[in-house]
Amino acid sequence: MKKLSTILLLLSVRVIVAQVGIGTTTPTAQLDVNGTLRVRTTVLTNNISAAKDSILVVDNIGNVKRVSSKTVFESNLKSCVKGSFNSSSDVTLTLLADACKIGFDFVEFDLNNEFNTTQSEFTAKQDGIYQVSVQIKATSAIAVATNFGVAILKNGTVVNRTSFANVGVVGVNVTPPVRTVTTLVSLNTGDTISFNVLSTLLSLNLLGTREDCNFTINQIR
Missing domain, CATH: 2.60.120.40 (Jelly Rolls)
Known part of the structure; x- marks a missing residue:
């Protein structure tokens, strides 16, 4: 019975931490930040492939997604x-x-x-x-x-x-x-x-x- 309780507890914790909210009690993503975001330190990469395909953008409802630099460039190409x-x-x-x-x-x-x-x-x-x-x-x-x-x-x-x-x-x-x-x-x-x-x-x-x-x-x- 104790083993079963432990398993149920672990499963419930897994469900609880599946979505974490900062500034919100109703997260809609694995990490849902309702507010500003600051990154103090970033690592410089010399990976050319990463530079071509690792641009982060924010959609109209605040979701952060990744697109290629080619897509961003062509979206504004005259x-x-x-x-x-x-x-x-x-x-x-x-x-x-x-x-x-x-x-x-x-x-x-x-x-x-x-x-x-x-x-x-x-x-x-x-x-x-x-x-x-x-x-x-x-x-x-x-x-x-x-x-x-x-x-x-x-x-x-x-x-x-x-x-x-x-x-x-x-x-x-x-x-x-x-x-x-x-x-x-x-x-x-x-x-x-x-x-x-x-x-x-x-x-x-x-x-x-x-x-x-x-x-x-x-x-x-």
């Missing part, structure tokens, strides 16, 4: 994207209502993986101010008086564009076949950026070469 067409072949666009989405399907770099090459669309992962630029070049001279341009769209709505009719001299088009536009856009998480070509033509050919047709999206703050 957007930086540069893209173009995947093929250097000419790209034919069919226009409806004088506009057509530009099917950029290649990214040279995309730090936060925010550009969808299937939908040719950028989706912001964080609030901020973004600088957006796009350049396109037609494959050949467009007829005189034909409108031709490019636009930047936020959530499907044009926020900036450059579009003008070609100028002719003695019936010959002398306007360069390049159109560019750059603007600053305020984006919230989930907002999208895409690009349209603008023209009164039913179809239009763009150069597929990356140095002629490309875009950049850079978060500045």
Whole structure:
């Protein structure tokens, strides 16, 4: 009977000390501190692996957890994207209502993986101010008086564009076949950026070469 009592006592003590509270009588973790924490002495480590994977963070309800330094760094990494067409072949666009989405399907770099090459669309992962630029070049001279341009769209709505009719001299088009536009856009998480070509033509050919047709999206703050 005495042995049984001892076993029961040990089990009860084990349950009691399973969760220890400092500043609280209702601990919710093995050590629950309701107050500040001070560590007077720490040991310096030369273990590179530990430095990469031993950062302590506190969640929104005060729980201390460990994350990798890479996770912390990438959570605050600003957007930086540069893209173009995947093929250097000419790209034919069919226009409806004088506009057509530009099917950029290649990214040279995309730090936060925010550009969808299937939908040719950028989706912001964080609030901020973004600088957006796009350049396109037609494959050949467009007829005189034909409108031709490019636009930047936020959530499907044009926020900036450059579009003008070609100028002719003695019936010959002398306007360069390049159109560019750059603007600053305020984006919230989930907002999208895409690009349209603008023209009164039913179809239009763009150069597929990356140095002629490309875009950049850079978060500045």
